[in-house]
Amino acid sequence: MSDSVLPASVPHDGTDAEARPVFVTERRVLGIPVSTWPSILAPVAIGCLALAAWEAIVRIKGIPSYILPGPLLIAQTLVADWGTLSGALWITLRITFAALIAAVTVGVALAVVFTQSKWLEKSLFPYAVVLQVTPVVSIAPLIIIWVGDINLSLLICAWIVAFFPILSNTILGLNSADHNLVNLFQLYGATRWQTMRYLKLPAALPYFLGGLKISGGLALIGAVVAEFVAGSGGSASGLAYRILEASYQLKIPRMFAALVMISMTGVAIFLATSFVAHLLLRRWHESAVKREN
């Protein structure tokens, strides 16, 4: 009977193969699709204009650099102080990434455990919320006192801030697997583990990646905030401490330079997590797919 199967890939044969959605393969310049370029160039142009205006105002009004340094001076400081600042950046980055990894591990593991037992979720989830809504600035001093080791306490602070979006998003994702697919797995006698591995975890991936994008930035913020608290207590570390130190010494351009580094790091983390999300979802998820209409 296999002689009578429908020809699948013959073009213009009137089968429903003709009704497949149309996808775009776009021309690329420097590896980036043509239609993406405006969304890169527009913010860059606005940024350049704003920096130029800033520099002009500082020069025309003669504002002293200890009140507001111009972007050129900040760039010069960034280059001149690169040695000190990059060392501090490295410390902050290490804490940020360690916190993010811990947030992903604990967040996903807890989410998996919570979806296995409704009671566990009901009894523990409120405390995850409490942890999330307690301002980290207010508990950072306590953590620093209790833990003793400064790097570990910074890590814990950054983790507290970063882990909640991953937990709540992954729970949402694990629970949003297509109900009929869950039934289908049941029909085939799938074990809990098989259902998790082949159905729930893949279904949760887009949600998890959404959480990761938020947590990436939050881990950095958490690390910096905790460093500020630790820094005011006299423990030296990271970029935030450099900012504090510079402000005590009225080295305002250096403060700005450190600030620029933190912002750029945040942007880099966002771009990296977005890129990972794009790679993982581009073949199948609506959010990562381009259509002709």
Next chain:
Amino acid sequence: MSAEPSFAAPASRALVSIRRVSKQFANGTLAVRDVDLDLAQGEFVSLLGPSGCGKSTLLRMIAGLGAPSAGTIDWPTAVHDADGRPQRDLGFVFQDPTLMPWATALANVTMPLVLKRMNRREADERAAEMLALVGLKGFEKAYPRELSGGMKMRVSIARALVTHPSILLMDEPFAALDEITRHRLNDDLLRLWADQRFTAVFVTHSVFESVYLSQRIVVMAARPGRVMADLTVDAAYPRDDLFRTSAEYAHLCRVASETLKKAIAL
């Protein structure tokens, strides 16, 4: 074609034997009441009725998704496990294709075999064979969103048949498709049925579809869902476009339509 309710299939030949089955939902709705039905090995049965007549609920209970509130569903010929549960050897096709969007067509069809812990290479081979059989050779690596509605449904059918089940349960599988595609899939389904000799249970609210496909039409009525008539469609197979335009088909459709109308009016 006889309009008399008859449960003539002898119990010994029955693949599934449904006795006085009722289903009441937690909110009090009586979805199915006192259904008696025997499904014989290899037959093509349609459950025909208006929406809300419990035909999908009945189908899901046969599949083991949700237990009946009263009555029994027996699988006389099936192997039973240690707890006395029948090892239902079935395939299920939902109203939507219900594919995993993150997996290719091949991986979707492979899934039932993977869940049964079949070795990966053998599973891939069988899945590819099945995809070819439903007319999707060359689309193994396509993701569901790259396929048309009809093609997705074909993948869904391939997935249901890849385990070579003894019974294929279909819940209005072609309701969302255009007529041309639906006719093609009807023809392909009959071809697969003739080839693989599974028992087919097809839920539909289309008189024309049920007459075209089945040997037997179980007409159901709503509120509460119950069986009103059991019609035999004694037109010969293979059925094709010629049958679709024949006077015989028109006549059978009229009889089925009148039975359905009477069932709804009661």
